[in-house]
Amino acid sequence: MAKRALGLIEVKGYLGAVVAADLAVKAANVSIINIEKIKSGLNTVHITGDVGAVKAAVAAAVAELENKSFYRGSHVIASMDEQTEKLIRAEKKLKKEEPLPVEERAIAVEQAVPLAQSKEEVAVSANLVASPEPSERTELVNEEATETTEVAEMPTSIEEEAVETPFVPKFSQTELEKLKVVKLRSIAYREKDIQLSKKEIKFANKRQLVQALMELSRKE
Numbered sequence: 185m186a187k188r189a190l191g192l193i194e195v196k197g198y199l200g201a202v203v204a205a206d207l208a209v210k211a212a213n214v215s216i217i218n219i220e221k222i223k224s225g226l227n228t229v230h231i232t233g234d235v236g237a238v239k240a241a242v243a244a245a246v247a248e249l250e251n252k253s254f255y256r257g258s259h260v261i262a263s264m265d266e267q268t269e270k271l272i273r274a275e276k277k278l279k280k281e282e283p284l285p286v287e288e289r290a291i292a293v294e295q296a297v298p299l300a301q302s303k304e305e306v307a308v309s310a311n312l313v314a315s316p317e318p319s320e321r322t323e324l325v326n327e328e329a330t331e332t333t334e335v336a337e338m339p340t341s342i343e344e345e346a347v348e349t350p351f352v353p354k355f356s357q358t359e360l361e362k363l364k365v366v367k368l369r370s371i372a373y374r375e376k377d378i379q380l381s382k383k384e385i386k387f388a389n390k391r392q393l394v395q396a397l398m399e400l401s402r403k404e
Contacts, residue, residue, distance in 0.1 A: 190230065191231040191261075196225050196227070213233060
């Protein structure tokens with residue numbers, strides 16, 4: 185297989201690169217491999233083909249551009265080695281696989297959000313309704329860390345009242361209001377007949393817990 189020639193034309197600006205590439209392919213039977221963007225606004229046009237065709241194409245382009253301010257230089261590799269050709273092809277492939285710029289990725293994400301939101305808006309709305317206020321959320325984190333160690337705790341005075349005087353309400357509102365929220369939750373978790381689910385107990389505030397326990401006490 186005959187080795188192909190490589191022609192390089194370097195200019196400043198993408199517009200100049202397009203002009204150089206157009207002049208080259210019109211002058212001879214060559215193919216454009218790539219227009220490589222380099223730093224500082226420089227661009228290199230890569231063309232390939234037979235040696236004579238590449239030389240003629242580069243010469244024609246240089247003849248038109250050499251007096252232009254954006255022209256920087258040119259070179260022809262008469263017999264391109266296979267490794268050089270693989271390098272050029274690999275650079276072109278790598279360039280195609282580069283990720284989108286940050287701005288374009290941001291636009292793509294913004295366009296994708298409505299699609300995902302339409303599928304999950306019900307779940308999100310439910311979470312927003314169930315989520316406590318920021319201050320209560322912080323309190324929940326702290327309380328849940330110690331909840332496992334305090335679940336077994338039960339105010340002695342309340343237990344004694346329930347055992348000794350069946351006709352007296354099981355819970356005293358005054359006593360309950362003195363307790364911390366985490367202890368109220370512990371008591372609520374142990375009451376099977378309470379009107380709150382475990383999830384509701386977890387997110388209930390102090391007033392709601394006391395009210396639920398007092399309603400349970402009145403029923404008994």
